[in-house]
Amino acid sequence: MAEGLTIGQAASFAGVTIKTVRHYHRLGLVAEPERDSSGYRRYRSGELYRLVQVRTLAAAGVPLAEIGDLLDSDPATFAATLDDVHRRLTERIEDLTARRDRLHRLDHGDRALLPDRACAVLDRLDAFGFSPGYVAAQREAMVLARALIPELFDNFLTQLEHLLDDPETVELTKRGWDARSWDPDDPRIEELASALADKLLTNRGLLALPTGFRDQSDAVSRYALVNHHREDQSPSIARLTALVEANLRAAGIAVPHQ
Structure with a gap:
């Protein structure tokens, strides 16, 4: 009776294919057994043990090129x-x-495209009953802010978080979104802009621009692309935003202006 295992049996016990065993032989990771009297290579305990070692290390992520030196x-x-x-x-x-x-x-x-903190703000907007359109607009503005004005991104998120902590500001913001359907000359827009600016001014620190931001040649353009996003779709929103910014400038806030 022949002693040892055939290559197929050895591969099966080690949990690899015959092709893999032969590949290990070519790399010198496992010694190829001598042939027995019948001309077959028989794997004994030593070769099988080494084969199991190589397979285990390879499965653990050790590069094959490193396994030989490692085992030795x-x-x-x-x-x-x-x-x-x-x-x-x-x-x-x-x-x-x-x-x-x-x-x-x-x-x-x-x-x-947004970090977890921004997604949490979007979830809160949805939970507070803001319309899907408003949430979508804020999501787009976040993506733009992160890409175009990363220096202001954290402040942008903090402003939204403060908004959601104040029920009165929540209602004012919802009215601002509803103003899309108003006539641009509607006197309510001026009243709403004043109220929104007053709310923003309660956290003046969040309105301050980072040192050197305004000195950048494209700072105003980048800021405008974010703060005036979607205004082309609603003249009344464009006027509301312009009035809010004007009120902030009148209060001494350096809002970028084209």
Whole structure:
């Protein structure tokens, strides 16, 4: 009776394919057994043990090019190398988790382009009964702000968070969105602009621009693209925004102006 295992049996016990076993042989990771009297290579315990070691390390993420030296190293080097492999695997897991989370957001459109804090604000807007159109407009403005004026992005989010902490401001903001259907000359727009500006001025610190922002040649254009987003779709909103900005400037706030 022949001693040892055929290559097919060895591969099966080790949990790999015959093709993989032969690949390990070509790389010198596992010694190829001598042929027996019948001309077959028989894998004994030594070869099988090495095969299992190689397969385990490869499955754990150790590059095949490193496995041979690793198995032949002293215990301290072996342990240090495994620690490094563990670190690299942890980094890969974190990266893959982040990618998975971004993919999960894709079914929410532009939310894939926003950080968690911004998405939390959008969820609160929805929970406070703002219309889908307003939430969509704010989502677009967030994406633009993050890309065009990253220096102001955190303040932008903080302003929205303060808005939601004040029921009166929530109602004023909802009225501002409803003003889309008003005539641009409607006197209510001036009243609403004054009330909104007064609310913004209760947190003057959030209205301050970062040092040096206004000195940038394209600062005004970038700011305008965000703060005047969608105004071309509603003349009354354009007038409301212009009046709010005028009231803020009159109160000493350096609002960029084209």
